[in-house]
Amino acid sequence: MEEQKQEDDVPALEKKKDAAENLEKLGEEFYHQMDAGEFPWIKMPSRSTENICYNPTLRQYVLGERTVKRSARNVRHVRPFTQLVWTAFFAHQLSTQRKTSTLRDVYYSAQAYEMSFKDQAESDNVITDLETVVRLSREDFNIFPEERSAIFGDLTIEYTVPGYEGRRMNLTSHPDGLMIGPALTYSEFVKTSADKVIAIEKGGLFTRFIEDNVHQKYNALLVLTAGQAPRATRHFIRRLNKELELPVFIFTDGDPWGMHIAMVIISGSANAAHLRGLTTPDATWSGVWATDIVDYDLPTDPLTEVDMKRLHELQRDPRYTDKLWQREIKTFMKIRRKAEQEAFSRYGLTYIVDEYLPAKLEATK
Amino acid sequence: MVSQAFEEISPADFFYRNRDIAGFTNPSRAIFAAMRELVENSLDAAELGGFPPDIYVRLTYGGEGGPESKVYKLRVQDNGSGITSRHIPSAFGQVLFGSKYKLKQARGTFGLGGTMAVLYGQITTHKPAYVVSSTGSTKVYTYRIMIDIQRNRPIILERRVLINKDRWHGTIVEFSLEGDYFRAMPKILEYLKQTALVNPYANITFVDPKGRLYRFTRVTTKMPVPPKETLPHPYGVDVETVNRLTQFTQHRNMLDFLKAHFHRVSERVAHSFLEFAGIAKTKNPKKLDPNEVVTLVRMMKRYEGFRSPSASCLSPLGQDLLLAGILKELKPEFVSVCQRKPSTYAGHPFIIEAAIAYGGEIPKRGDFLLYRFANRIPLLYDEASDVSYNVVKSMNWRRYRVSQDMPIAILVHVCSTKIPYKTVGKEFIADRPEVKKEVLNGIREASRKLQRFLSKRAHVEREKRRLSVFSQYLPKIARFSTELAGKEKEPDIRQLLESVNKLGRTETRR
Numbered sequence: 001m002e003e004q005k006q007e008d009d010v011p012a013l014e015k016k017k018d019a020a021e022n023l024e025k026l027g028e029e030f031y032h033q034m035d036a037g038e039f040p041w042i043k044m045p046s047r048s049t050e051n052i053c054y055n056p057t058l059r060q061y062v063l064g065e066r067t068v069k070r071s072a073r074n075v076r077h078v079r080p081f082t083q084l085v086w087t088a089f090f091a092h093q094l095s096t097q098r099k100t101s102t103l104r105d106v107y108y109s110a111q112a113y114e115m116s117f118k119d120q121a122e123s124d125n126v127i128t129d130l131e132t133v134v135r136l137s138r139e140d141f142n143i144f145p146e147e148r149s150a151i152f153g154d155l156t157i158e159y160t161v162p163g164y165e166g167r168r169m170n171l172t173s174h175p176d177g178l179m180i181g182p183a184l185t186y187s188e189f190v191k192t193s194a195d196k197v198i199a200i201e202k203g204g205l206f207t208r209f210i211e212d213n214v215h216q217k218y219n220a221l222l223v224l225t226a227g228q229a230p231r232a233t234r235h236f237i238r239r240l241n242k243e244l245e246l247p248v249f250i251f252t253d254g255d256p257w258g259m260h261i262a263m264v265i266i267s268g269s270a271n272a273a274h275l276r277g278l279t280t281p282d283a284t285w286s287g288v289w290a291t292d293i294v295d296y297d298l299p300t301d302p303l304t305e306v307d308m309k310r311l312h313e314l315q316r317d318p319r320y321t322d323k324l325w326q327r328e329i330k331t332f333m334k335i336r337r338k339a340e341q342e343a344f345s346r347y348g349l350t351y352i353v354d355e356y357l358p359a360k361l362e363a364t365k
Numbered sequence: 366m367v368s369q370a371f372e373e374i375s376p377a378d379f380f381y382r383n384r385d386i387a388g389f390t391n392p393s394r395a396i397f398a399a400m401r402e403l404v405e406n407s408l409d410a411a412e413l414g415g416f417p418p419d420i421y422v423r424l425t426y427g428g429e430g431g432p433e434s435k436v437y438k439l440r441v442q443d444n445g446s447g448i449t450s451r452h453i454p455s456a457f458g459q460v461l462f463g464s465k466y467k468l469k470q471a472r473g474t475f476g477l478g479g480t481m482a483v484l485y486g487q488i489t490t491h492k493p494a495y496v497v498s499s500t501g502s503t504k505v506y507t508y509r510i511m512i513d514i515q516r517n518r519p520i521i522l523e524r525r526v527l528i529n530k531d532r533w534h535g536t537i538v539e540f541s542l543e544g545d546y547f548r549a550m551p552k553i554l555e556y557l558k559q560t561a562l563v564n565p566y567a568n569i570t571f572v573d574p575k576g577r578l579y580r581f582t583r584v585t586t587k588m589p590v591p592p593k594e595t596l597p598h599p600y601g602v603d604v605e606t607v608n609r610l611t612q613f614t615q616h617r618n619m620l621d622f623l624k625a626h627f628h629r630v631s632e633r634v635a636h637s638f639l640e641f642a643g644i645a646k647t648k649n650p651k652k653l654d655p656n657e658v659v660t661l662v663r664m665m666k667r668y669e670g671f672r673s674p675s676a677s678c679l680s681p682l683g684q685d686l687l688l689a690g691i692l693k694e695l696k697p698e699f700v701s702v703c704q705r706k707p708s709t710y711a712g713h714p715f716i717i718e719a720a721i722a723y724g725g726e727i728p729k730r731g732d733f734l735l736y737r738f739a740n741r742i743p744l745l746y747d748e749a750s751d752v753s754y755n756v757v758k759s760m761n762w763r764r765y766r767v768s769q770d771m772p773i774a775i776l777v778h779v780c781s782t783k784i785p786y787k788t789v790g791k792e793f794i795a796d797r798p799e800v801k802k803e804v805l806n807g808i809r810e811a812s813r814k815l816q817r818f819l820s821k822r823a824h825v826e827r828e829k830r831r832l833s834v835f836s837q838y839l840p841k842i843a844r845f846s847t848e849l850a851g852k853e854k855e856p857d858i859r860q861l862l863e864s865v866n867k868l869g870r871t872e873t874r875r
């Protein structure tokens with residue numbers, strides 16, 4: 001665990017070199033196995049649900065002791081095995097040529113090598129296998145998901161991607177914010193005047209915050225998660241927290257789904273149990289809480305059956321054992337209502353920025 | 366009061382009025398029925414003489430006929446036993462006259478078929494029939510006959526006796542009839558093909574009205590063991606039969622009477638039966654009164670000590686010949702045949718032979734092809750009413766890994782001294798429970814072998830697929846690993862590929 005933990009926060013560039021090396025090592029392993037007249041095989045942690053458990057110390061899901069052996073001798077494994085090797089080969093090419101690719105790209109590129117995947121899900125799954133095997137996340141070997149989120153605020157970064165090496169950029173330079181894409185992911189942080197990070201679930205509010213100068217008023221970097229935050233964004237938030245030591249405040253809708261968006265940023269997801277470096281355990285969920293709905297007397301909608309079911313699930317979820325979470329879950333269940341962030345507009349457009357935000361930042365400090 | 370007029374009609378007149386029941390329903394059925402009746406007579410005659418049948422059938426165009434039909438001349442020639450001169454006119458000029466009323470398996474049973482064909486020709490063209498026959502003696506007889514339908518008698522128009530230098534034996538029948546050959550053609554050709562299948566020791570030649578020649582050549586000269594004539598079994602007789610036997614018997618006591626006139630009744634069995642029935646052993650059979658005859662027949666049905674009838678009166682094809690026939694006509698990829706042990710229904714012995722064939726020239730039709738045979742006759746009409754059809758439909762084929770869209774033919778051959786036909790047209794077999802059960806057992810037995818074949822083939826196919834997975838992917842693993850590792854030369858994976866090959870070397874080369 002110790003070793004693992006250190007590895008988590010190595011700078012992005014280092015990780016990329018690691019990625020290339022790890023992939024090469026993997027190729028060598030298979031090569032030697034075959035050279036010795038052996039069917040190539042590999043052992044890796046099992047990602048089955050029974051092997052995913054919550055680690056309270058790390059405050060995230062981790063994979064347990066169980067391992068699985070994949071061998072090219074098994075007729076059912078040989079195809080996914082080949083896909084794994086191909087994906088490693090492809091990722092290695094991306095890394096060494098310093099190119100990035102999307103999950104969708106990978107799916108199509110495979111066809112050029114007569115390595116067709118049945119569907120995107122199959123190729124995504126093989127990529128997750130590869131992450132598990134080399135113990136790095138796909139962004140480390142230059143494969144990004146489609147969805148993108150954004151950041152805005154006074155942070156100067158320095159690019160490391162080809163063609164932009166050494167170029168600096170201040171993240172206030174574009175009023176729509178900047179996409180958290182591969183280039184930003186691999187950038188170095190140079191300096192910032194901000195003393196906190198505010199993560200926001202919805203694009204509308206993100207834009208409003210920029211327009212209303214929230215970044216200046218509250219000295220904050222604004223991050224748009226655009227719903228469930230993509231891994232690159234979660235990683236980026238973690239870096240802001242660890243490298244710049246900025247506290248992170250998360251604002252979501254006041255419903256079980258918004259609550260969980262915050263939780264995934266804080267404690268990660270079961271799907272990424274094989275990965276480290278995606279969580280920000282010290283981040284806080286600042287609202288909209290169920291108790292805010294009551295305290296601020298917000299306009300609401302009733303909770304649906306599905307919402308209630310989700311609440312019951314979350315109530316038993318090990319990530320939610322904390323007093324605050326349990327209290328909010330109970331309150332949701334009691335009032336059976338939910339509210340969106342926009343609900344504050346009932347008190348005027350600036351109310352959320354001028355009243356609610358400072359109050360909650362203070363309360364959750 | 367209106368008085369009713371009564372009249373009596375002859376059997377010929379009856380069948381003339383009701384020719385439907387003998388299969389002469391319409392011009393296309395009629396030409397089919399006429400041909401098959403003559404062909405079946407010829408096959409019977411050849412087998413009776415122990416000669417591998419050589420049958421020549423010719424159909425020639427003879428002018429316009431009715432609105433839906435034309436006149437044809439049908440000629441069927443065989444190398445059979447021939448007919449003794451004095452019986453020739455009646456054989457073809459008298460309904461319900463025949464030599465096959467005996468208790469042994471034959472195609473003919475009713476003494477009706479050949480004469481019906483001639484009768485149909487006469488009523489549609491009013492021309493005489495021409496018959497040539499010799500038993501292989503020094504003489505050949507030729508007759509020109511017509512039928513006196515009202516009196517059920519042949520009318521001999523001409524009779525000639527020729528010298529038989531070559532000791533030729535056989536029969537030639539030729540007559541004109543109206544029919545619709547072109548509608549009947551598919552059935553006729555199918556009939557000949559199936560006849561060739563179930564008589565693989567026969568040569569059959571057919572020349573159709575267009576002059577097209579169809580030849581079905583024998584693949585063997587081995588013929589099935591001929592049937593032996595048998596006595597009636599006690600379970601199968603009725604009061605009338607017993608009455609007749611008591612009239613002409615020479616025996617003076619019941620013990621000898623039973624032993625002499627019934628099938629498989631030994632001294633011991635006769636003893637204990639008479640005791641069971643409460644009839645004195647010494648009783649003179651001729652002195653049985655009508656009530657006693659009824660009691661005797663009733664007790665015969667009730668007594669459980671009779672031995673079941675022997676199958677010597679039957680002449681099944683046998684597995685080898687059935688196999689030969691199927692291979693010859695269907696050229697399947699796989700075939701399994703099965704002959705069931707003899708069984709009985711209502712005192713009549715029967716044997717079921719079943720086969721199932723797969724692939725080859727058998728077409729995929731979305732349903733099984735069902736070939737039905739009875740005493741080596743193909744049955745082509747009314748399939749859905751037949752016992753075999755019902756059995757096939759009732760089976761759970763998935764258990765045998767078989768589905769309707771596979772190219773599968775199922776063959777059922779019923780041999781019996783009395784085929785339970787539902788009509789005199791010999792088209793389909795009734796649902797007798799005993800027969801049904803044996804048909805089911807036969808098809809099941811054959812299907813199990815097919816199932817084994819299909820499983821084995823599926824296994825081989827799976828292995829092939831398995832192998833192709835390895836040979837498709839292993840080289841790629843080698844290639845990408847080599848590139849990843851930055852090596853020059855790819856590892857040698859030939860041995861790995863060899864080792865997954867469970868089918869042996871030759872298979873991989875293909």
Ligand SMILES: Nc1ncnc2c1ncn2[C@@H]1O[C@H](COP(=O)(O)OP(=O)(O)OP(=O)(O)O)[C@@H](O)[C@H]1O
Pocket residue numbers: 402406407410443445446447448456457462463464465466472473474475476477478479480481535536
């Ligand atoms: N080609 C032939 N060679 C020798 N005998 C024949 C031939 N055709 C007919 N016969 C004789 O004529 C008889 C009458 O024939 P027919 O076809 O009318 O009746 P069947 O064959 O006995 O019975 P079924 O009505 O079932 O056909 C036969 O029993 C047979 O003795």
Ligand SMILES: [Mg+2]
Pocket residue numbers: 402405406472473474477478479
């Ligand atoms: Mg006949």
